[in-house]
Amino acid sequence: MHAQEIIRSIEAEQMKTNLPEIHVGDTVKVGVIIQEGGKERTQPYEGVVISKKGSGINQNITVRRIFQGVGVERVFLIHSPRIESIKVLRRGKVRRAKLYYLRDRVGKATRLKQRFDRPL
Amino acid sequence: MSVGILGTKLGMTQVFDEAGRAIPVTVIQAGPCTVTQVKTAQTDGYSAIQVGYGEVSQKALNKPELGHLAKSGAVPLRHLCEYRLEDSSQFELGQQIKVDAFSPGQVVDVIGTSIGRGFAGYQKRHNFKRGPMAHGSKNHRLPGSTGAGTTPGRVYPGKRMAGRLGGTQTTVRKLTVVRVDAERNLLLIKGTVPGKPGALINVMPAKKVGNK
Numbered sequence: 064m065h066a067q068e069i070i071r072s073i074e075a076e077q078m079k080t081n082l083p084e085i086h087v088g089d090t091v092k093v094g095v096i097i098q099e100g101g102k103e104r105t106q107p108y109e110g111v112v113i114s115k116k117g118s119g120i121n122q123n124i125t126v127r128r129i130f131q132g133v134g135v136e137r138v139f140l141i142h143s144p145r146i147e148s149i150k151v152l153r154r155g156k157v158r159r160a161k162l163y164y165l166r167d168r169v170g171k172a173t174r175l176k177q178r179f180d181r182p183l
Numbered sequence: 184m185s186v187g188i189l190g191t192k193l194g195m196t197q198v199f200d201e202a203g204r205a206i207p208v209t210v211i212q213a214g215p216c217t218v219t220q221v222k223t224a225q226t227d228g229y230s231a232i233q234v235g236y237g238e239v240s241q242k243a244l245n246k247p248e249l250g251h252l253a254k255s256g257a258v259p260l261r262h263l264c265e266y267r268l269e270d271s272s273q274f275e276l277g278q279q280i281k282v283d284a285f286s287p288g289q290v291v292d293v294i295g296t297s298i299g300r301g302f303a304g305y306q307k308r309h310n311f312k313r314g315p316m317a318h319g320s321k322n323h324r325l326p327g328s329t330g331a332g333t334t335p336g337r338v339y340p341g342k343r344m345a346g347r348l349g350g351t352q353t354t355v356r357k358l359t360v361v362r363v364d365a366e367r368n369l370l371l372i373k374g375t376v377p378g379k380p381g382a383l384i385n386v387m388p389a390k391k392v393g394n395k
Contacts (some may be wrong), residue, residue, distance in 0.1 A: 066193035066380055069367065070210055077199055096203070120197060145203035 074120040078142050085124060085141070087112050087162060088155030088175055093126060093139055094147035105147050108137060111155065111175065113162035127165060129173075134166065154181045186266045187387030188213045188280055189236035190370065192295070194380045198361060198371065208361050208371040211384050215368065217257040218278040221271050230271040234280055235260030237383070262383055283365045285386070292356045294385040295377035299350030309343040353377040357389055 085091060089112050094105045110128030113136070117123050120142050127136045139146055155175035165173050190213025197205045220233035235252065239261045244252075252260060255276040268274075285291065305311035305326050314322030326345075329338045355376055362371040376384055 066191075066210075066212075069212070069369065070194050070196050073198070073210060073369075073371070074196055140205055142199075143203055143205065144199050 071119065077144075078120055082141060082149060083151050084181075085112060085115065085149065085151060086154065086181065087115055087160055088157035089151050090153035090155065091124075091126060092148075092150045092152055093137075094149070095139075096145045096147050109152070110135075110137075111162070111165070113165055115160075127162075151183050154178045154183065185388045186232065186234075186268070186274075186280060186284070187264075187291075187385055188282065188284065188370075189216055189234065189262055189264055190214060190368075190384050190386060191237075192376055192378055192380050192382045192384050193369075195375070200361075206361055206373055207375075208373055209376045211370040211372060211376070211386065212368055213370050213384070213386060214279075214281050216280040217255060217260065218274050218276055218280065219252055219255045219257055219260070219263060221274055221276060222265075223271055229267065230269065231265050231267045232271050232274045233263055233265045235263050237261035264385060266387070281365065282363050282368050282370050285360050285363050285370060285388075287360055287362055289360045290357050290389040291360055291372065292354055292387050292389050293358055293372065293376045294352065294354045294387065295382055297349045297351055297353040297377045298379055300348040302346060303348035304345045305343070308345060308348045311343075356392075 091112055092107055092109045095108055096103055097106050110126040112124050113127045114125040123138050123140045125136055125138050156178040190211040193210040193212055195209050197207050200206055216234040216236045218232050219235045222231040224230050235257055237260055239259050241259050244259050304324055306313055306324055314320055329342055359373045361373050
């Protein structure tokens, strides 16, 4: 076996197979497992995917939302065991791979057009 | 004073631990290494074992090398390495050293050859500061002063200058073994190790340095 095949097989052990197809511009709901006083619970985090990066087990998404008037961006390793679930709520129509321009916009200007040709 | 293992660096990836944290790991395909010579204080003045790694075809080695390996009944091996021991009597010729000698959580030292960077300048090789890039400055990556003038009239030995960088033996100390795969002879070690994928790597149990 070649080096990269071995590394991929190590990664494959921990990669999730039940992930939905996520595109940039989608509105997603991420279930994040958080530890609270020895107890675990799932905290939902909802926002727009503005960037997808990495490949294999290192694949991550940046999810942006406006929380109490403040823009919040969180980066999730989508194969991490701390991510319980990812659900696509809405498909957005965008013409960029990275939606960093949304950072400079407020209010109505941050809306994305919905697209209907991709199934949820 | 402990036996390590020779291996090949395969590359890097990350694994998730029980807490769900992503741990950067280097994958090393190590062993099985064959004991090719047992040195004792009586015969050699010190006790050590010599292990070999890296199977090659017969024609890749010369006759003296093949003859040396034939004593232990080993197949032709590319790399030989010695480990000093307090007592080498527990090892015998032809014995195999495998990755199961290591356990997850163990602290190891990793020895390898660093990536060669060729003739490198002051900034890359010795972390000198750079000169101003603008405002009419022509001093961008120059060395600055190399010492005093007429007295001593020479540059002191050891003055840091441009030259060959990398390609030397490098030890990275106190790395943690994350996982051991005895079936595929794999070691997953947290952190980076010297060299590029394909490089020869020597993994040893961590050497205790100092009194603490």
